Amino acid sequence: MGTLENEEIEQKLQELDGWKRADAKTIERRFTFREFLTGIAFVEKIASQAEKMNHHPHITIDHRTVTIRLSTLDEGGITQLDIDSAVAYSKIYNEYFG
């Protein structure tokens, strides 16, 4: 599959609400919830989706804020699979928590 070019990543990020470049190999988005347990429910949905896609995010839970980071270790950078995951996670957020 291969990693995406910088320009391609920037372009795709513009179409993605709230997602930004965290570093050269990672994109991230922070999601904030009214309650800690709502964030946990979101994490559970993210986990199921990650299993379906066989692509797994780095998840940081800090009280009511859940930060999702995506990178493809196998390729050493940002791939289309990271973008597809970001799209799927934003969709889950909008559908259940937005």
Ligand SMILES: C[C@H](O)[C@H](O)[C@H]1CNC2=NC(N)=NC(=O)C2=N1
């Ligand atoms: C063999 C299988 O494709 C790999 O172990 C997958 C699983 N999930 C993964 N998730 C992420 N984020 N990066 C990977 O490189 C990765 N590799």
